[in-house]
Amino acid sequence: MPRISVPTTARLPSSLRVNPTNPAATKILGRLSRSSLLSVALDWLDDNSLSLAQPYLREDEDDDDEDDDETDDFYPPARSPEALRDVYTLLQARKGSKREILDRITEGDWRHGLSLYQLAMADLQYLYDHPTSQQWSAYRIMPLKPPRDPDGEEPPQVDKQSLTIPRFHPSTFLRTLQAQVLPDVKAHYTFDAHKTLPLLLLRIFIVDSPYNTNLGLQQKTGTPTTTTNFDASRTVYIAFPDASPHLFISKPQTTTLTSSSSSGSSGESKSLRNLLVEGIPKALSRPLQRQRFTLQSTSLVTRNLAALVERRGGGRTNAAGGGWSVYTAAAAAADGDDDDGSKKRETPLDLVLPASASASPPLFLGGGEESGGGNGKRAAVAGLVLAGERREERAVKRARLVARARFGVTAVAGDGKGVERVDVVVEDAFPDAGGEENAGGDEEGGRGGRVGRGGGRKSQVDAVLQRAAGDEDEHEDDTQQQQQDGVAQKWRPYVRLTFHGPHVFAGIRQLVEAGIVDGERMPGWMTGEEGVTIGAVRHGRIRGHKGSGL
C-alpha cells in the first residue's frame, strides 16, 4: 500500500480491504441470514475468488512465536483455506445463531479486512435472497441519428428508422463508463450473472472520495462530517437483460445506518441516478462506428425483476401483454390443462382442428379469424350443456371466459411476475350526465366523500361503491379527485388511480373473474397489456401507446 494516495479517476480495486467494523460492512453482512452468510463465506473460499478474498491465515507452521501469540485467540486462524472451508462446511451442517458466524467472519477469519469484492458478493447474495429489495426502472436503449451538424449544436434526435440493435460488451462498457464518472467519486464495479433470470447484474458501489486506496474507505471517526467518508457510500445496480436493448437501473441505496444525511440524500441519489442515466448511453455508444445511443424511460418501475424480464426482456412477451399473450409461446406452455393445447398453433402441419376454448384465441380475439368460426360452435355446445344450470353459474363461467380473453395467460396470481404498484392518471373529459364513465368498473374504490359537485356523478359513485362492497384489500384504489377547470367545453377532472398490491394485474383479473369488474367494458390498460406502471390515459388508452409495439 503506497504511503501517499493521489486522487485519480481509476476505479476502486476489488482487493481493497475494508475494516470489518466499518458500519457499512457490518450492515451489508448483518442483513444476511445465517445460511446465506455461510454460503457467501464458502464462495469466498472458493478457488475462483480466493485471490480477492484471502482469509487471515496462520503465517508459518514452524514459527512457534506466532503460534504462542495466538493461543488465546478466540478464533484461531486456520492453516489453509482448505481447512477453513471444512470449518464452514461443518458450521453449515450444525445449527446455531447468525451472530456466531458474523463474529467469526469479522473478528476471526477476516479480521484484517474484507475486500470490496467480498462485500459485493455479500450484497449480491442479499439481492438473491430478497429479490424485491430493489426498485428498478426500465430504460430502453434507443439509437440516435448521426449528428448532421458538425458543431454538434442541435440536440441529437432518435433515429426511428435505424435497424441497429444496441450491443453490449461488459468490459468495454465498464471502461467507458468509468471515464464518465467524476474524479471525486470512486466506484467499485462487480459483474454477476443472475442466478435464475437471464440478466447480467452490474453492482456499482460508490464512495465519495477522491482516493482509490485505503484512505477512501477509512471511516474518520474524528470528523464525522468529512466528505471522504465511507458512510456516504451508495450502491446502484444496473441489470442488462440478455438479448434485449433495455436496461434496468435500481434506485440508489445508501448502505449506512446514519439518518443524519437523509435530508439531502434523496436529492443526492436522484442526481446520482441522473448521472448514471446520462453516463450509460455514452458508455454504450461507439462514436467511432457512428453508433450513438440514448436512454429512454419506458414508464415501467417495479421491484420485481422477473416482471421486468417478461416485459422488457429478450423474449416474445414484450409487446404482447394481457390478452395478446395468446400469441406468445407462453400461452402454449401455460395451457397445460388442455391436452392438445401444448402444441397448438405451433405448426401448420398439424391438421387437428383447434377444438377447445383455450387452444384458439378466446372469445374476442378469435372473432374474425379464419378458424374463428369454432367459437360459434363451442358456444352452441356450451349453451346446450349449460342449459340446465343456473344463471349465476353461467355468469361466473362467462366472467372467467372474459377474464381469459382480456388477460390471456398473464396476470395469474403466483406466477411471480407481479408489479406492486401502478399509477394511472385519467385525462379524459368527464362523460355527459348519465353517460358511461370511461373508466368503467375501476372506480369502485373512489372515496365518495371527496367527490364534490356534479349531481350525476354522486349517484354513480354511490352505485359503484355499492357494487364494490366485496372489494378485496389487494385492490386498493386511491382515487384523488381534484376539480380543475378543464378546457372550456369539457370538464376534465384530475383523476389519479393508484393500484397497490403484491400482483396488481392478477388482482384485477380476480375481480373480473369474480364479476366485480365488468371485464368486457374494462379499459385495456387495466389488463397490463401496455407493459407500463406509470401512464396517462386519454380516450381510454394509455397515451402514446396507440401501439405499444414500438
Added chain:
Amino acid sequence: MASDLDDEIDDLQAKIASLKKQLRIQTSTLITAPSTRQLFTEAADQPTTTLTLPRKDNTTTTTTTTDAATLNPKLRAQSALQQAHNQQSLYRACATLTTFRARDPDPHAVDGGAILGLRVEVISRARFLRPYYVLLNRPYPGGGGGGGGGGGSRLLRVHRHTLPPCIPLAGLAGRYLPAPPAKKPAGRGGDGDGGVGRQDLARFARALRREVVRYHHRLGVVADLRKAAGMGRERDEEGEEEQLNRLVDIAPADAEAKHLSIEWADGRTGRLVMGDDGEIVKLVVLGENGRDREAGRDLLGGAVRVEEVVKRMAALT
C-alpha cells in the same frame, strides 16, 4: 395404498388424454378424407338418414341425440371448419407469410378494435417453430396521407407483436409504415427520402420476414458450429486434455447473434463478427501474448462464410 390409487388414477387420466388426442386426430383425418366429403356432397343432394350412422361414430360431438336432423348440420359445420383449417394450414406452410383478422378486446380500442394480424412462419432445423405475430391497427384519424376511405385513415401502425427485441421492428416500421405527417407537413422538409409518407405493407412484411429468417439462420449456424466443434457432446476420453487447440465454447455474444465468442481450451478467446447473411466480417483471436493471427487463419482457412467454417470443422473432426 393411497399412492397406488393415485398412480392408477394418473395412469388412467393419461390414457384418457392420449385417447382423446387420438380421437381428435382420427376425426380430422376422417372428416377430410375424400370419401367422407363425397358422402357430404351426396347428402347435400338428397338428405337421407342412412348417412348418420358412420358419421356419428367418427365425430367428437358431445351431443347424445341420434336425431339426424340435428347431427347433420353440426357435422357439416365441423367439416367446413376443418376444411378452412386445412386451407389455412396449407397457406401457412407454403406462403409462410399470412394475414388474419382479429379483434382488440379493449372497448376503447381504435378503429372499433379491428386488427390485421401478420403471421410469420419460421422454419428451423426442418421444423416449423412457433410463428411470430405482428398485429396492426389503424389508429390515425381520417384525412391523413393515404386516402382515408371510410371514417379514418387506412394507414396502419404496429399495435402488438411477439417479435424478439433483436428484430429491428421499430426501424422497419419507421421505414415501410411511416406515420402520417403531423398537421404541418411543411415542418418536416428535412427528410430527403422519397418514400416517406407512403406505407407499403407488403414490403414491410417481406423485410420483416427476411430479418426473422436471417436471425434464425444465424442461430442455426451457431448451433451447427457448436456441433461441428464437438460441443455438447459427452467427452468420455479424458486423454484429450493435451489437445489445447480444441474449441471449448462458441456462443452468440449479442442479441442479434452476429457476434460469436469463441473459447479455446488453452484460454485463447476469439470474437467472430458475421454480417446479416452469415458472411464473415472479422475474426479476432486473442492469446496470451496479444492477438493470435495464426489461430484465426487456422480457424477460417480462407472461408468467407460461416457455413464454410462449419464444413471445414466438420471435415477436420
